[in-house]
Structure formats: C-alpha cells, structure tokens
Amino acid sequence: MITRLAGPAMHRPKLILVLVGIAFLICGAIGSMATGRLTNGGFVAADSxxxxxxxxxxxxxxxxxxxxxxxxxxxxxxxxxxxxxxxxxxxxxxxxxxxxxxxxxxxxxxxxxxxxxxxxxxxxxxxxxxxxxxxxxxxxxxxxxxxxxxxxxxxxxxxxxxxxxxSETGTQTQKDLALAEAIALPLTFLLLMWFLRSAVAAAIPFITGVAAIAGTSAVLYLLTFAVDLSVFALNITTAIGLALAIDYSLLIIGRYREEIANGRDKRRALELAMQRGGRAVAFSGLTVGIALVGMSFFPMDFLRSLAYAGLAVVLMSIVLTLTLVPALLTLLGDRINRKPLREAKPVEQSLLYRIARVVQRRPAVCALPVLLLLVLLGSPIVGVKLGLPDERVLPTSLESRQVGDLLRDRFSGNGLGTVQIIVAAPARDGAVPDLRDYQAALSEVADVRSVTGPAGIFSGGELRAPAGPGTTAADSAYVAVATGLDPYSEAGQRQLDALHAVPEPGATVLFGGFAQQTADSAANIAQGFPYAVVWIAVVTFLLLFLLTGSVVLPLKALVLNVLSLSATFGALVWIFQDGHLGGLGTAATGYTIATIPVLLFCVAFGLSMDYEVFLLARFTEEWEQSDKTRQANDDAVALGIARSGRIVTAAALLMAVIFLGISASGVTMNRMLGLGLALAVLMDATLVRMILVPAFMRLLGTANWWAPARSRGFLEKVALRE
Missing domain, CATH: 3.30.70.1430 (Multidrug efflux transporter AcrB pore domain)
Known part of the structure; x- marks a missing residue:
C-alpha cells in the first residue's frame, strides 16, 4: 500500500506536484463555501x-x-x-x-x-x-x-x-480560525526552519500543511451534503489536518536524513524512509482515525459529524504525506541539507539518549514523582459537572453575551428557562386526564413562579387564572413551568429533578426545555462513553499488537495514555470549570461543556498515540535487529528515543503551537480544546516519552516483548511489517 502510493511520487514527481496543485485550487474554491453550510446545533440526541x-x-x-x-x-x-x-x-x-x-x-x-x-x-x-x-x-x-x-x-x-x-458563535468561529492560522502558520514555518536548519527542508512540511488546510475545508463542504456538520468542525479538523500533515512530513524527512547520514544514496535513502517512516505514518494515522471514530458511538449529531470529518481529514493527511512529500524530496534532493549529515555526531552523544540512560539506571525513582504529578493533575476530574454551552462561551464584547449577563444579573425571573412538559394521552382511551392536581403540585416546587396548562394558571398550589388557548392538542396537553432559575445551573437541575419527582397524572409525561436538554446531554455522554472506550482500547491494542508482536507494549501504551489524558482533563476542569487562573479569560460557569470530555478523549488519545506509535515502531525495529537480551531491550529503548527524539520533539512543539493558535479563540469551547490538546501533546512528548516509557521498559525488561506462544505463527502471517 505504502509503496503503491509513494512509488509514482518518486518516479514522476513533477506530475504529482501538478496534480496536487490543481487539487489545491479546486479544494480551495470548494472549501470557501463550507462555512455557510455548517450548523451550530446537534448537542442533544434526536431521540432524547x-x-x-x-x-x-x-x-x-x-x-x-x-x-x-x-x-x-x-x-x-x-x-x-x-x-x-x-x-x-x-x-x-x-x-x-x-x-x-x-x-x-x-x-x-x-x-x-x-x-x-x-x-x-x-x-x-x-x-x-x-x-x-x-x-x-x-x-x-x-x-x-x-x-x-x-x-x-x-x-x-x-x-x-x-x-x-x-449566529455570533458562527461568526466568531470563522474569525478565530483566521486568527489561529495567522498565528500558527508563520510560527510553524519559523520553527520548521529552526528544527530542520534549512528553508528548503522547512518548505516541504509547510506546503503539505497548507495543502491539508485546503483539503480539509473541501472535505467539510462535501460532508455537509451527507450529514449536519457543526461549525466547530471548522477549527478542530483544520488544526488536526495541519498538525498531522506537518507531523508526518517531519517524520519522513527525519528518516530520509538519517539514511543519508548512514551512507545511503539519495534514491535508496528515500525508499527506506518511505518504507520505514511511511509504515509509522500509516499506523499513526490508523490510531488517530480509530480514536476519532470513537465519537460516532455517541448519539449526538455534533460528535458524529466530527467523527466523520476527522476521519476524512486523517486519511487525507496520510495520502498527502505518502505522495506530496516523496515527490518534493525527489526533486529537492540534497538541497534540504545545509551541511553533509554524515558529519553529525553519534546518537549516543545526544541529550535524549543520556536522559534515557539516566532513567534506566533508576527507573522507579524517576517514574514515581511523574506518576504522582499526573495523578494530582487529574484529581479535579472527580468534581466534573456536565452542561450545555450558553452565551457565556462567547466574549463579553458580543451582544448576545451582554444580553445574557443582563438577564442573569438584573431580572428576578428567567424568561428563557421555561420547563416544557407534554402530557400524552393513554393509548387505551386517547383522552388526556384532568391535570388540575398535577399542575397544582408542580407549582408548589421550590422557585417555580407559575404553571400554565389546560387546568389554568397555578402558583403556590392555587389556581390564579383560567387556562388560555393553545394548551391542548388531539392526544396531548402542554404544560409550561415558569421558573426563576438558570436552567444551566445546579439549582436548575435540582429543580428539574423535583419536577420529575411529582407523581404523573395517570399519563406519560415528557420534559423539554434547556434544563432537560442539559440533563439529556449528560445522559447521552454516559450512554456512549463505555462503547467508545472499548472500541478505542480494543482496536488500538490489536493494531499495536500487530505492529510490535507484543501483548505487553500495547497495554503499557494504553495505560500511559489514559494517565496523561486524565491529567490534561483534570487541569482543564480546574481552570475552566472551577475558575482558577481566572479561567484564562473565560466565564467560569461551574460546569464543563458536556461534549468537551468526549472530544478531548478521542482527539487527544489519537494524537498522543501518534508519538507512541513512532516510538514503538522504532523500538521494534531496533529489537528485531538485536540478540533479544535484557541489555538489547534497554539499548533498543535508548536508541529508539534518541533517533526519533529530535523529530518527535519538533513535531510535538509544532503541534502544540497549532493547537495554542486555537486557544486564542474567543469561544470558550475552542479555547478549552486548544489548550487541552496542546497540554496532552506536550505532556506525552516530555513526561511520558522521556521518563515513563524508558522507566517502564527498563522495569519489565525482555517481558516487554512477550506474546502467547500460540500467537507466534499467526503473527508471522499477519504482522504488519515493512
């Protein structure tokens, strides 16, 4: 597969570049129409x-x-x-x-x-x-x-x-995307020049990333004809496409330069870079895609649409990396190197190699403080409360935010927080029962101002006025509960529970309104989360098992990933829900937007596994060429970390810059996601990769590579090798 994609690019690079250029122009034209077709809804399941x-x-x-x-x-x-x-x-x-x-x-x-x-x-x-x-x-x-x-x-x-x-969320999101690109693209190119020490080399991942942006916008536009696609997909998927395209391009360039430094000619170096680096890219893309597909297990259209869009963008990033990058490398050749790489110092003299060896000498001493730090950072998760976004996700400069603040601060009631109740007639006789007692009981619930329905208008358990028109239909009745509470607040949710607790009037009762939407959203998350976790864990485990031939390494990767993700999300709860550090300029509402944990888990899990795949692929390569002893295990880890270290570090920093560009958004949801993804990537590339991975690999020794004896024959047949 990899050879089939990369082969034409290496043999006819100019043709590939012409085709990509034409596709870029077409995608840019198509993608410019995407924003007008994106929606803001989909936070609650259609059958809730x-x-x-x-x-x-x-x-x-x-x-x-x-x-x-x-x-x-x-x-x-x-x-x-x-x-x-x-x-x-x-x-x-x-x-x-x-x-x-x-x-x-x-x-x-x-x-x-x-x-x-x-x-x-x-x-x-x-x-x-x-x-x-x-x-x-x-x-x-x-x-x-x-x-x-x-x-x-x-x-x-x-x-x-x-x-x-x-309306203002859509407009603000488009402005934020332009701001994020204005921040991320120049910084990205400067960092690429710094890491690669060559403007020519830096141009390759930069061009690939820009092509990914155009392709992403076109993908979003086309998907709107099949599914309702959220406006938030614009920022999230654009950032993912840009980050992965640059990330994967760096990996190929790093491997190509390494082969040149080992004495290969340009042609052979590129072939090996595409075989070995391309395999890691394909595996990484699969793990990211698997994590994003996890969002499709949730019944909300918002998350499902992001799953489809994210998967399409990941596939596009892989294809661009395996076609555009080898074409550019074939044409540019040695011009990407500022000085002969054969003069590079031995890998054993690198900082990352020395750090790995220090950790291997005292693995428990090095790992324990990091584990305690991750647990401490993750501890605020126990206090997480889920809710739906309201106008407080917007900056205070926008009118809808100002109006919302006025309603909360200067009105004793809440005209927007009406609890809507439908009383359905029993199927046996088709008649709605008398609702006088039911409405009276509802009006006695704390902080209920009035209850309007077929039996009249009630307050404090007493009938205050006769019923108005429009409260009955052929087989149902409509009851409106006016409340003085914010439907998104804890008090609003407690009141909703109290209203639910009022005995039904001999008929089926359904609740609606903003408070019920919040409760439904939290229930939808709880419903889909176990399925998403099982899907991501099982399929990721199988892929890593086929990559490494080990049962232990995939389990270790999953555990470490969960640790870093819990620490990241705990930090976000502490900042944005609890309001520490001033909420980084956002309004602390006392709850976390319900879809954020799912988005962060699925996207950050995939991106964190991105680097884990790079490492495991390199560990496996070094291990398979060794004598399979305990010392060989330690050498494989130290050499793997050192040889992939510069590129992985560069890729992590660049990815963090891209996501921090999103965090400059005026919309709280984008700010949380941008910061969360940046923290997850940086935590994984530093604390996990540099300390926890070598520590656990040292403690387990050759047991890292254990697999059941019966699986060896199977692995020989289906293991994913070069």
Whole structure:
C-alpha cells in the first residue's frame, strides 16, 4: 500500500506536484463555501426526551424555532414614553415579519410585565420565536438585530437569545480560525526552519500543511451534503489536518536524513524512509482515525459529524504525506541539507539518549514523582459537572453575551428557562386526564413562579387564572413551568429533578426545555462513553499488537495514555470549570461543556498515540535487529528515543503551537480544546516519552516483548511489517 502510493511520487514527481496543485485550487474554491453550510446545533440526541418534546411542540402546537431576545433600556424606565414607544415599534415590526412565529413583551402582554421587566424597572424584554431551524434561524436573527438594535432618543436596544448566540458563535468561529492560522502558520514555518536548519527542508512540511488546510475545508463542504456538520468542525479538523500533515512530513524527512547520514544514496535513502517512516505514518494515522471514530458511538449529531470529518481529514493527511512529500524530496534532493549529515555526531552523544540512560539506571525513582504529578493533575476530574454551552462561551464584547449577563444579573425571573412538559394521552382511551392536581403540585416546587396548562394558571398550589388557548392538542396537553432559575445551573437541575419527582397524572409525561436538554446531554455522554472506550482500547491494542508482536507494549501504551489524558482533563476542569487562573479569560460557569470530555478523549488519545506509535515502531525495529537480551531491550529503548527524539520533539512543539493558535479563540469551547490538546501533546512528548516509557521498559525488561506462544505463527502471517 505504502509503496503503491509513494512509488509514482518518486518516479514522476513533477506530475504529482501538478496534480496536487490543481487539487489545491479546486479544494480551495470548494472549501470557501463550507462555512455557510455548517450548523451550530446537534448537542442533544434526536431521540432524547427533550428532542421529542420539541418535535411534538412544533408538530401539534406550532411552537417552533429559536428564541430571539431584545432588551429595551433607558434611564427613565421600561414604561417611560420613549421606551414604551420603542418597545411597541419593535414588537409590531416583529409581528408583521414572516420569519417570526410568536412574540411577547411587557407593552403588548401586560400580564407578563413583571417577568419581562428588570428588577430596577429600567429594562423591558421582547422575546420572539424565530423560524428556520438550526440553519436559517440564526441568520434571520442577525438580520433582524442589524435592523432593530441601537441607541435612539435615550433608548438602547440590544439583541440576544439562543438564535443570536448561534449566529455570533458562527461568526466568531470563522474569525478565530483566521486568527489561529495567522498565528500558527508563520510560527510553524519559523520553527520548521529552526528544527530542520534549512528553508528548503522547512518548505516541504509547510506546503503539505497548507495543502491539508485546503483539503480539509473541501472535505467539510462535501460532508455537509451527507450529514449536519457543526461549525466547530471548522477549527478542530483544520488544526488536526495541519498538525498531522506537518507531523508526518517531519517524520519522513527525519528518516530520509538519517539514511543519508548512514551512507545511503539519495534514491535508496528515500525508499527506506518511505518504507520505514511511511509504515509509522500509516499506523499513526490508523490510531488517530480509530480514536476519532470513537465519537460516532455517541448519539449526538455534533460528535458524529466530527467523527466523520476527522476521519476524512486523517486519511487525507496520510495520502498527502505518502505522495506530496516523496515527490518534493525527489526533486529537492540534497538541497534540504545545509551541511553533509554524515558529519553529525553519534546518537549516543545526544541529550535524549543520556536522559534515557539516566532513567534506566533508576527507573522507579524517576517514574514515581511523574506518576504522582499526573495523578494530582487529574484529581479535579472527580468534581466534573456536565452542561450545555450558553452565551457565556462567547466574549463579553458580543451582544448576545451582554444580553445574557443582563438577564442573569438584573431580572428576578428567567424568561428563557421555561420547563416544557407534554402530557400524552393513554393509548387505551386517547383522552388526556384532568391535570388540575398535577399542575397544582408542580407549582408548589421550590422557585417555580407559575404553571400554565389546560387546568389554568397555578402558583403556590392555587389556581390564579383560567387556562388560555393553545394548551391542548388531539392526544396531548402542554404544560409550561415558569421558573426563576438558570436552567444551566445546579439549582436548575435540582429543580428539574423535583419536577420529575411529582407523581404523573395517570399519563406519560415528557420534559423539554434547556434544563432537560442539559440533563439529556449528560445522559447521552454516559450512554456512549463505555462503547467508545472499548472500541478505542480494543482496536488500538490489536493494531499495536500487530505492529510490535507484543501483548505487553500495547497495554503499557494504553495505560500511559489514559494517565496523561486524565491529567490534561483534570487541569482543564480546574481552570475552566472551577475558575482558577481566572479561567484564562473565560466565564467560569461551574460546569464543563458536556461534549468537551468526549472530544478531548478521542482527539487527544489519537494524537498522543501518534508519538507512541513512532516510538514503538522504532523500538521494534531496533529489537528485531538485536540478540533479544535484557541489555538489547534497554539499548533498543535508548536508541529508539534518541533517533526519533529530535523529530518527535519538533513535531510535538509544532503541534502544540497549532493547537495554542486555537486557544486564542474567543469561544470558550475552542479555547478549552486548544489548550487541552496542546497540554496532552506536550505532556506525552516530555513526561511520558522521556521518563515513563524508558522507566517502564527498563522495569519489565525482555517481558516487554512477550506474546502467547500460540500467537507466534499467526503473527508471522499477519504482522504488519515493512
């Protein structure tokens, strides 16, 4: 496979470069249309309880779309003539717009005045429902906000709500991607020149990385015709594609230079580099792809779409490395070397070799402090709380974030936190039972302001007003629970549990709304996580078993990877959930965005195994050429670390720079992922590779290479060798 891909590149390099250049232009043109087709949703599974309620409300009650909130503020108060006139003007404008389904305001709905007016009386809210679903509603909201917001006659109007949050998230994400590329690309090229000591050599991985960016954007665009693809895929997959393309290119260049230094001619050196380095690239890509496929075990479209996009990007990075890189090396030849590499100092004199030998002399003493540090860093995981993202993931400069802060700080109620309940009629008679007692019991739950349904409007267990229209359908009833709590908070979740605990009224009850979406999201994560872990662990183990011929080495790799990942995620919980270090400029909400642990686990696991594969492939190569003694095991480890050390260190640093570019994002989710992936890569390339790997390999000795006797014949037939 590797020879078939690399062969034409070495024989007809100019043709390959022309074909890649044409593909680059086509992909760039196609990829430029990708952002307009990406969505912001998919955080809750389509078959979850809250999603079923949303479907029933849209189908039977005409309640569809996303919320758009306008704040009308003046020093004279919400009911001052100027404020009231502006509020009525906006309300009437929205009522006449075909993009708006429903609208309430204190000027058009006096009964809701107390809920829609701030505690100091200076701000009035207009809450509208925007039609169009996840794809069109945010765009409609942005258009309306551009038209209706601003300051006039002492009255200031701002726009927020879910529709505006999604609109501004998409816009901010695109800006962040441009910023990340502006930071990462120049730094990457400078670091490549520093590591490779040649501008010509640095150009090879840089060109491959830029080609990966164009290819990634085209892949994303094409995938949108098959699945709903999240806007967050833009940053994540672009970074993965760029990082892997540069990473794999460095490995091939490093192996090519090593073979030149060993006295090979240019042609033979490139063949060996592609055979041996190409095998490591293929294995690494497989392990990264396997980890990303793990996201497909979760029922949320957001994660599944990232799994598909990530897998496609990994495959593209492998193909680029095995075609574009050998073509460039064939044409550039010795020009990538600033001085003859045969003059390089012996590997035994390198710093990494000496560090490995020091660790091998005292493996337990060296490993124990590192293990304790990783456990300490991972300890905050026990306090992790999962929730859905709200406007606080955005920077404070954006309007939707400012409106959200106003709602939390200056309103006693929460007009956006309504708990939606559907009471389904029993199948036997098709009639909804009397809900008077049920609604009364719901209204007695702590912090519930009112309960509106077919039996009327209840508060504090008492009927306060008769029922309004639109609370019943053919085979169900709709009950709305107005609450004064933030649906994303712990108090909001406790209240949801208390509402669930109210005895059902002799019919099936389904809950919806933001609080239920948060609970469903956490349940979805818990549902898919065991399957993802088993998939990643088993398939990765089998691949590493075929690579090394050992049962022990794959198990060691999995254990060390889990340790470094737990330490990384623990650090993120400590910073972003608990608010230490000022949350690095983000709002500490007291919970972690539910999809972050899955994304971090799958992506970081694959990238960490990336370096583990490089090491194991080199260890195996050295071991197979040895006399298989304990000393040979130690030599294989020290030589493997030293010979792959410069390239692995360079690749890790470059990958960290790329991910830190993402962490410059104004969106909390991207900032967490960027920092988390950078920490995972750096931790794996330093503490794990330089200390824990040689320590454990020394302690186990020749047992590292053990495999059941019955598997030897099987391995001879199917083991993945050059």
């Amino acid at each position: 309880e809250s999603a079923r309620v949303a479907e029933i409300l849209e189908r039977d009650y005409g309640m569809s779309g996303m919320q758009l909130v306008f704040t009308v503020e003046s020093d004279g108060g919400a009911q001052a003539p100027a404020s009231a006139a502006r509020g009525r003007e906006i309300a009437e404008r929205l009522r006449g717009d075909e993009r708006i389904d429903k609208i309430v305001s204190p000027w058009t709905d006096p009964a809701m005045g107390s809920m829609l007016t701030s505690g100091d009386g200076k701000i009035g809210l207009i809450i509208a429902t925007v039609l169009g679903g996840e794809n069109d509603a945010p765009a409609h909201a942005a258009e309306l906000a551009d038209e209706l917001t601003g300051a006039r006659d002492g009255v200031t109007v701002h726009a927020g709500g879910q529709a505006m949050v999604w």
